[in-house]
Amino acid sequence: MTTLDSSKAGHHGDHGHHGGSYLTPKGGWLTTVIDWATTVDHKKIGVMYLVAVLFMFFLGGVAALVVRTELMTPVRTVEVQATDPATGKAMVDADGKPVMKSEIRGQWLGEMKAKIDGQELTSIDGGNNWYNRAFTLHGAIMVFMVIIPSIPASLGNFLIPLMLGAKDVAFPRLNLLSWYVYVTGSIFAVCSIVIGGVDTGWTFYTPYSTTTDAEYANVVLMVLGAFILGFSSILTGLNFVVTVHKLRAPGMGWFDMPLFIWAMYSTSIIQVLATPVIGITLLLLIFERMFKIGIFDPALGGDPVLYQHFFWFYSHPVVYVMILPAFGVISEIIPVHGHKKIFGYRAVAFASLGVALVSFLVWGHHMFASSGELAATVFSALTFLVAIPTAVKVFNWIATLYKSSIALTTPMWYALMFLFLFSIGGLTGLPLGTLATDLHLHDSYYVVAHFHYVMMGGTIITFVGGLHHWWPKMFGRMYNQFWANIGAFTVFIGFNVTFFTQFFLGTQGMPRRYASYIDDYQIYHQISTVGSYLLLVGFLIHLFVFLHSLVAGRKAPANPWGGLTLEWEATSPPDEHNFHHEPMVKHGPYDFETTVPPHWDPKDYPLPALPKHAH
Amino acid sequence: MSNAHAPSASHGFDELDPHGAGKHTTHSHHIVSGVTLLGILGILLMFTALTVGLAQGEKWVMSYFSIELPRWVNVAVAMSIATVKATLVLMYFMLLRYSNPINTIVFLVCLLAFALFLFFTGLDLGNRGNIDPVKATAIQAGGVGGIKAGWSKDAPIIDKATVVYWRERKLNEVGPEKFAKMKAAFGHSHAAHASHGPAGPTGNAAHVPAGLTPGLFDAAAPAAHDAHGGSGH
């Protein structure tokens, strides 16, 4: 055998006798709850993040369905003949002419409001305001509370120390603090929804965010929530950077690290460098809203475009905080489930750092319609730089797949879907980076479709795929692959039905964030809405598969897929302190040609070709 | 339980660590000598005096010779000195000179991000036009009002530039005579500035650093460009 000291401890997963896995309850339910609430164990914190993020994903998803349902029908004010409430007959006046009244048709959200307030709606605005709140809610939750922490905080927390062969992250208590900060920020944001919602859009652009709604508590609460979430993000990122620098196992140099670690390292650098700017931006926004300090208000000499620069200096790099971890997950799934060494390890690793660097140079492409010509030209030129490192990655993954022995497991299906969806997302970004075409497509459904292909098709799809990849490690149970695959296909089809139609809507001129539209668009909107229901079905299937796995799943072996990175050396689920002895790294993370995977059992997965000198 | 782990792992581990991941950094515990610290403090205080002296000197030069130095001179001088001071603090008080180079790299990368932020934002906003002549009727220097006059809930909405509103209010309250007296007392020592100087040769002061839209504010409030008298503090 080639590998670690820790493999001496036993075989095939079942070493419960060694102090027990991290999931083993410490006592009664109260003791267990207190133990989890005060734990500094990165694995438990990762699981707590997972639960919190999935809950917020549910909330954001509900908001998305509300938005899509509202868009099933265009909102119209039509003249109809009034009916006499007493007789139920159509009303006519003295001359025998029909009495007309205006009625709002197709306003689903307006009806909802009427039911809540117990009164009839008289204007179209009520429903429109609800619509604005619903899409703001969807955007803010999905960006700040789901996608940003999804892979880094849940999978990252769980896996980084394991992959590095460490006992924990560098600052375990800071790690717990960052989870509490995340929950606090989320509570602030949810409170702002409960007391009436925010209708500024998730970007909080001034002057929407400084002038809309007479009562300013909602916006301030939501912005404060985002501000607090930023701290959580900073603490997590800082922790990961130090962990990668200082806690690598003996023998693990920088280029012996798994590519997931490289991606997380780049992500963390962006988080540390970009998040403080959104901190000061949101702080100034709160001052602006509460005290009218005027820095973003032209009435006092300020500049709303300054706000946009401030905002996008953070929020563009943060787009890569969302997608880079997904790159990392894909770089793990493809070699492991194809049992082949990754093609161009260093290229993929440096591409992660390259993306991190370029991410700070291109924020202006969110503002082509509002910024000056010179800056727009420069930003447009720089934007195309992003294509280089991302294309390097995609080509390397495809080259890795070439002639590998692909096992069509659920994680692998997700990785293949990612390649398809992310390529569409990336390529449709090119017309948006080009000034001339962007001015046509700006703020249209084309943009909506583009960033959903990247954010959801890229990050969320990969998050779910990664969850399937590491689920056996995290919870020590296998899941039903058949139903998981069914769920994956449903999500894939639902996603494309929902968002591919939106490219057509956008190029034909449907603007984003509108509650209504001309009749010609209705068929596209209806297809898109049906697709979103399909997405819901797909995610529900996954939920049931996971719940079933937790209750009745087969016990997972330590290394169900044949991975070579250090987390597969640990038991499933890992022990309280991860490894029995500090692991010593003696092979690369993807040396499938020369290494027998730890805890290998032919029952779990057949090896495509046994390494020549391993047996 | 972990007592046993830490010491045992720390021995004989460097040779298995060819990349220096666990290299001991003994230099991180450098103790700076007391003389160095005091010396650095002295230099920092000296530079503070220098930057104030240069700023005052520049003011004096401009008023004495009635010349207008470009605005960037003031900024460039002050920022150069501040950078030197900051470097000293970073190197000796914050021990960057003696600690692990990675800390310096972290700080430099952060400054790089800062520079990018400033550069690109400036590139855009620095090139935005002043008030477009087409819109000059709709936009006024100093704002068009529309904000409340102060904290209280029933405060009136200001219907003109904020500064003008408050000036007129005070004028009504105390009358022009007292207003002039107060203005003289509170007016800052800025009068020495060549471009605003009420007296003296004006030949070199042709470049009046006007506001955003020259003349617009004068029309709104003639009192704005009265002689700046006053004793200052």
Add this chain to the structure above:
Amino acid sequence: MSTLDTRSGLGNDVPLWKRYVAGHHWRNAEEEFDACTLGFWLFLATEVLLFAGLFCAYAILRFKYPDAFVNGSSYLDWRWGCVNTGVLLISSYTMAASIRMFQLDRQSTGKLLLAITFICGIGFLFVKGTFEYLPKLSGWFFFLDPALPHYLDFKNGEALGGLFVHIDGYGGKAPGQFFSYAFSSDPWEPLWWSVYYCATGIHALHVVIGMSLIAWCWVRARMGAYGPTHYTMVENTGLYWHLVDLIWIFLFPLLYLIH
């Protein structure tokens, strides 16, 4: 980060710092110290970038309205700015010297220097609040304010038995909407005050946080927590305090010395 426990097995008569054992996931205390320092530098980077927003707003708005900034700045007295710069520089020195004392195990001098640093922080905030914020915002002067005699003609009230004197028309130099000063010479001056109060206010908040950290260090130092082999907390508090100083080194000329 800096857990103190009794895992070392040494008795209670040994000072706390000698009994310190690194966290269980570290190979040794040296590694832990290095990691804490690196982590803290990353945190300092976030602090610098937090202020970057303010500096950026300053740069853009000053570029747009140079006269408003020059006029606004001339209401500030550079002498107070100078005093505060000196106070912060001296406190930075005492902080650095205090770390040196703990490295040399000269406990009482170390604690004394920590206390002096704390007092300097109070001095800074006192000058800022009493001689700068208060009169400019409200027109209330502290009776010892050297500028007060110039304005006594317009005195219209006293408070706290003459401790504070109100000068009619002096106050109102407040940010944005709350600006109500009647004698300004530039239409955009409210904006200058916004930048001034945001920048110095957030800096003052950092001074307060730094002082809290120093106070905490002092309390721990009294318990004997810091010594030659373990002084991570003092070291990082020092770094934080120096950063506060560093920001002020740039704020001082940008706010007080422009013309």
